[in-house]
Each structure stands twice: as structure tokens, then as C-alpha cells.
Amino acid sequence: MTQLADEHLTDDLSRMSSELGLIGPRVCGVDLFEFERVQIELAKDIGRSSTMAFTFNKPARSADPNSALEGARSILSFAMGYPGPSDELASGFGPLEGEIAYYAKGDFYGEIRRRLSVVAEELKSRGYRARVTVDENHAIDKAIARRSGLGWMGKNTLILTNVTGPFVLLGEIFTDAELAHTETLNKSCGKCDKCQVSCPTGALDEDYLLDARLCLSWLLQKQGPFPYELRGLLGLRFYGCDECLTSCPVGKKTRLRLESTASAVDPIFWLLRSDRELIDHFGYMYIPKRDPSHLRRNLLLVLGNSGSKTDETREVLATQLAHFSAVVRSTAVWAASKLGFLDLLALVGADQDELVHQELARIGIVPPTSD
Ligand code: SF4
Ligand code: SF4
Incomplete structure (x- = not known):
């Protein structure tokens, strides 16, 4: 029979976690996550995962708890709620303000990591090994x-908990302490389809499956040019998309609420800032390769969809049409043409980059040749 660790340990960790504002821990064993590995491989094979890396990179490694901590015997599962919208903020953004999804309005990932580290230190102080994982x-x-019963999977493919609904970040502690397992919840979304109906692109049309190729939240993180056919649907989103969370009725009355819109992003202000300033301000977010040009691309998408036709907008677009990144220049071509600043496109008249040519070709401008 397996010898469980100190019987008070789980109670002590639960008390500590509650004081830290964490949900959990729930506990599960370290069997391979074989079902999930197969699902990930399938999503990759049919292209539904787009070019996502993360757990799609090496599914066999991600599915093996031993890869996180050699000799692990238990996984403690935690969640931390973050504030969603309050009803009064439903129309809080102005016409020139880019939107940041609620999960990215602050460094919540850093916060849950800090809190879990405190719990992990307690395990270590009792002689156990412990490794924290957050978004790894x-x-x-x-x-x-x-598996641990911390929550259940919604049709929006997010974990839901009774109190927070989908407004949670997840984190784990892998440990060699043998702890009693908690039970999986037997819950589902039933007939509800609110998140599927609310999704602007149809990315959730199949129950409990995400088509990342259509997910605005993922595409705002993905490198390279933003898919042309989805740019209009993007609206003023700068980072993330909240539709499939805000539409979810689970936890709506009990979750945390944000009381201010202070995190809205002015694309003109930020496009005029240096790369260093962009990274200093937004660097807590996941930014592919920590490349500030990626942020400029997203700012230009917001600007292009803003309808702004001011002199200030025109001046900013002129600076971005001369940017060294072809992704930035090509997105600036799209934004300038959408806002009616067609004369600005003379600034890329001699541009030799294929991405810029593609954007010019969309509006009937024959790209220059190098001959
Ligand atoms: S984040 Fe937005 S685009 Fe992605 S699935 Fe949810 S509602 Fe759809
Ligand atoms: S909106 Fe409805 S279907 Fe979607 S995750 Fe929430 S409960 Fe499930």
C-alpha cells in the first residue's frame, strides 16, 4: 500500500493557499496524460492548432509528469481568479483605444507564480522536492x-470553476510527496452554447474544440502578418479576446470584477514610443521573441480599424511605413489604405519586400520590380 505523506500536510497547504488567495490545491496522480497527448497530436495533424508551440511542441514530453519533476508522485493543481468586466464597463472604450483582454490587464501570471512559490517553499521546508509550473x-x-477536479472543461475550451467561471489562471506544483488524490468533477456545459454563439470567427463551432486558425486571441500572439480576412473582425482588440469568457454564465455573479478601464491602449501614443518603451510597458505579456515590432503590428491593426482620419494618425502611419520590419510596413500599408491615406503609399513605392507587395496588390497597386 502506498504510504501517504504527513496527513496534516494537505490541510496545511490548503489553509496556506486560501490565505494566499488561491483556489486549491486539488491533487492528482502522475499517470501519463495519454488522452490529451492523442488530442494534441490530432489537432496538430489536421492543422487546428495553427502554429502554436507550447504543449504542441513536444506533446509526449508535456504529457509525462516526470518531465516536469523526475520522481514526481503527486501534482497539486491551483487556480487564481482575475477580474473580469463589471456591468458598468460594458462600453468603456473610446474610438481610439485598443483593448487588452482581462487576463492580460496586469501581470497575473507573475502573481500566481509568486503565490505558488510560497506554497512550494513550504513543501521544501518539510523535506520534499517541489517544482512550480505556470503556463509552461x-x-x-x-x-x-x-483530472484533479479543480474545474471542468467548457465548450470555450477553458477550465471553469464554480466561483470564477473561466476567469482563472492555472498553476501546478509537482512534488515527490505522496498526497491523497481528489476526485474529478462530473460536470459539463449541457445545452449552453453562449460562448460558441459569441465567438466572432466561428473558432468554437465544434463542441469543446478550438480552431486556433480562427482564434483572434491566438492570432494576436502569432508572429507574422495577421490573416487578412480576419482583420476587420478584430475590431479594436490589441491583445487577447474576451468574448467566449464574458458570455459564459458560470461564476458570473461571484467572480472578481474590474472597476476601471485604465488599461486601454492608445495606438497613436504607443506607435510613437521607442522599442525599449514598448517592451518596458508591455513586456509582462507573452510577445513572440520579445519583438517590439509584433506590438507595433497589433497597434497598427487597432489604428486601421479605428476609423481615425486625423493628421496625427497620418503622421504616425508615415513613420511606420518607413519601419525596418516588413510586417510593420505591410500592416501600415493595410491601415493607411483602410483609412483612406492612399497618397502615403508612395512612401513604399520602391519597397522590395514580398509582404509589402502583397498588401499593395490587394488594393490594385502594381508592386515595383527590382529590374
Ligand atoms: S478568444 Fe475570441 S476568437 Fe478565440 S475562441 Fe474565444 S471568442 Fe473566439
Ligand atoms: S458559455 Fe456555456 S457552453 Fe460556453 S463554456 Fe460557459 S457554460 Fe460552457
């Missing part, structure tokens, strides 16, 4: 949350 490739966090 070594752990399929949703699978752990589901």
Missing part, C-alpha cells in the same frame, strides 16, 4: 485541473 510547456495545465 512541461505541463498540460487544463488536463491536470480536470
Whole structure:
């Protein structure tokens, strides 16, 4: 028979976690997450995962708890709620303000990591090994949350908890302490389809499956030019998309609420800032390769959809049409043409980059040749 660790340990950790504002811990074992590995491989094979890396990078490694901590015996699963919208903020953004999804309005990932480290230190002080994972490739966090009964998977493909609904971040502690397992929840969305109906692109049309190729939240993180056919649907989103969370009725009355719109992003202000300033301000977010040009691309998408035709907008677009990044220049071409500043496109008249040519060709401008 397996010898469980100190019987008071789980109670002590639960008390400590509650004081830290964490939900959990729930506990599960370290069997391979074989079902999830197969699902990930399938999503990759049919292209539904787009070019997502994360756990899609090495599914076999992510599905094996031993890859996170050699000799692990238990996984403690945690969640931390973050504030969603309050009803009064429903129309809080102005016409020139880019939107940041609620999960990225502050460094909530850093916060849950700090809190979990405190719990992990307690385990270590009692002689156990412990490793914290938050949003890491070594752990399929949703699978752990589901197996341990921390929450259940919604049709929006997010983990839901009774109190917070989908407004939670997940984190884990892998440990060699043998702890009693908690039970998986037997819950589902039933007939509800609010998130599927609310999704602007149809990315959730199949129950409990995400088509990342259509997900605005993922595409705002993905490198390269933003898919042309989805740019209009993007609206003023700068980072993330909240539709499939805000539409979810689970936890709506009990979750945390944000009381201010102070995090809205002015694209003109930020496009005029230096790369260093952009990274200093937005660097807590996931930015591919920490490349500030990626942020400029997103700012230009917001500007292009803003309808702004002011002199200030025109001046900013002129600076971005001369940017060294072809992704930035090509997105600036799109924004300038959408806002009616066609004369500005003379600034890329001699541009030799294929991405810029593609954007010019969309509006009937024959690209220059190098001959
Ligand atoms: S984040 Fe937005 S685009 Fe992605 S699935 Fe949810 S509602 Fe759809
Ligand atoms: S909106 Fe409805 S279907 Fe979607 S995750 Fe929430 S409960 Fe499930």
C-alpha cells in the first residue's frame, strides 16, 4: 500500500493557499496524460492548432509528469481568479483605444507564480522536492485541473470553476510527496452554447474544440502578418479576446470584477514610443521573441480599424511605413489604405519586400520590380 505523506500536510497547504488567495490545491496522480497527448497530436495533424508551440511542441514530453519533476508522485493543481468586466464597463472604450483582454490587464501570471512559490517553499521546508509550473510547456495545465477536479472543461475550451467561471489562471506544483488524490468533477456545459454563439470567427463551432486558425486571441500572439480576412473582425482588440469568457454564465455573479478601464491602449501614443518603451510597458505579456515590432503590428491593426482620419494618425502611419520590419510596413500599408491615406503609399513605392507587395496588390497597386 502506498504510504501517504504527513496527513496534516494537505490541510496545511490548503489553509496556506486560501490565505494566499488561491483556489486549491486539488491533487492528482502522475499517470501519463495519454488522452490529451492523442488530442494534441490530432489537432496538430489536421492543422487546428495553427502554429502554436507550447504543449504542441513536444506533446509526449508535456504529457509525462516526470518531465516536469523526475520522481514526481503527486501534482497539486491551483487556480487564481482575475477580474473580469463589471456591468458598468460594458462600453468603456473610446474610438481610439485598443483593448487588452482581462487576463492580460496586469501581470497575473507573475502573481500566481509568486503565490505558488510560497506554497512550494513550504513543501521544501518539510523535506520534499517541489517544482512550480505556470503556463509552461512541461505541463498540460487544463488536463491536470480536470483530472484533479479543480474545474471542468467548457465548450470555450477553458477550465471553469464554480466561483470564477473561466476567469482563472492555472498553476501546478509537482512534488515527490505522496498526497491523497481528489476526485474529478462530473460536470459539463449541457445545452449552453453562449460562448460558441459569441465567438466572432466561428473558432468554437465544434463542441469543446478550438480552431486556433480562427482564434483572434491566438492570432494576436502569432508572429507574422495577421490573416487578412480576419482583420476587420478584430475590431479594436490589441491583445487577447474576451468574448467566449464574458458570455459564459458560470461564476458570473461571484467572480472578481474590474472597476476601471485604465488599461486601454492608445495606438497613436504607443506607435510613437521607442522599442525599449514598448517592451518596458508591455513586456509582462507573452510577445513572440520579445519583438517590439509584433506590438507595433497589433497597434497598427487597432489604428486601421479605428476609423481615425486625423493628421496625427497620418503622421504616425508615415513613420511606420518607413519601419525596418516588413510586417510593420505591410500592416501600415493595410491601415493607411483602410483609412483612406492612399497618397502615403508612395512612401513604399520602391519597397522590395514580398509582404509589402502583397498588401499593395490587394488594393490594385502594381508592386515595383527590382529590374
Ligand atoms: S478568444 Fe475570441 S476568437 Fe478565440 S475562441 Fe474565444 S471568442 Fe473566439
Ligand atoms: S458559455 Fe456555456 S457552453 Fe460556453 S463554456 Fe460557459 S457554460 Fe460552457
